[in-house]
Amino acid sequence: MKTAVVYYSYDGSTRVAAEVLARQLGADVFELEEVKKRGKSVLSFVAAGFGALTGKRSRLKNDFAAEMKNYDCLYIGSPVWANRTVPAVNAFLDSLDAAGKKIVLFTLQADPNVESAPDTCLLAHKQALEKRGATVLRLLRLHGASPGKTVESGHIEAQLSAQAVEQ
Numbered sequence: 001m002k003t004a005v006v007y008y009s010y011d012g013s014t015r016v017a018a019e020v021l022a023r024q025l026g027a028d029v030f031e032l033e034e035v036k037k038r039g040k041s042v043l044s045f046v047a048a049g050f051g052a053l054t055g056k057r058s059r060l061k062n063d064f065a066a067e068m069k070n071y072d073c074l075y076i077g078s079p080v081w082a083n084r085t086v087p088a089v090n091a092f093l094d095s096l097d098a099a100g101k102k103i104v105l106f107t108l109q110a111d112p113n114v115e116s117a118p119d120t121c122l123l124a125h126k127q128a129l130e131k132r133g134a135t136v137l138r139l140l141r142l143h144g145a146s147p148g149k150t151v152e153s154g155h156i157e158a159q160l161s162a163q164a165v166e167q
């Protein structure tokens with residue numbers, strides 16, 4: 001089974017998790033980039049949160065549509081913004097030809113209480129992907145870091161070893 005890890009990261013933690021997962025799974029990695037680069041001001045933070053909260057889709061430099069045809073299993077990673085997935089990941093999920101794919105959605109959040117975080121948004125993605133013929137194997141919620149900080153890979157590895165990752 002060929003596996004890809006696709007992610008967007010603003011502060012680096014989802015990138016760290018994507019790289020750890022890719023190493024463990026022997027997967028290829030694809031980073032989603034937005035056409036319009038986000039700044040780091042308070043205004044950018046508020047705009048980012050508002051965009052996620054209202055389910056925005058951003059324009060991507062590359063949605064990897066052609067590349068994704070080569071993979072059976074996709075790990076798709078998003079930071080949590082306002083308890084939602086981010087606009088870049090929303091756009092990727094919209095454009096994905098999901099039929100027949102096995103999918104794991106993983107998220108990184110600042111709140112260490114990953115189990116109690118609301119998962120309405122992830123469940124909505126799961127339902128929509130399954131309607132399009134994908135099988136969502138699991139929703140993997142990971143603790144990242146506070147906004148502006150980047151998680152250490154050891155912290156991701158510890159969380160993953162507590163909840164065995166498989167294809």
Ligand SMILES: Cc1cc2nc3c(=O)[nH]c(=O)nc-3n(C[C@H](O)[C@H](O)[C@H](O)COP(=O)(O)O)c2cc1C
Nearest residue numbers: 009010011012013014079082083109110111144145
């Ligand atoms: C605009 C914005 C909104 C956020 N909202 C939440 C939130 O609702 N819950 C949470 O636990 N963390 C929230 N965070 C923190 C991020 O989820 C956390 O820093 C994560 O590790 C970021 O991943 P990244 O480094 O890949 O961007 C938010 C961060 C930003 C920038």
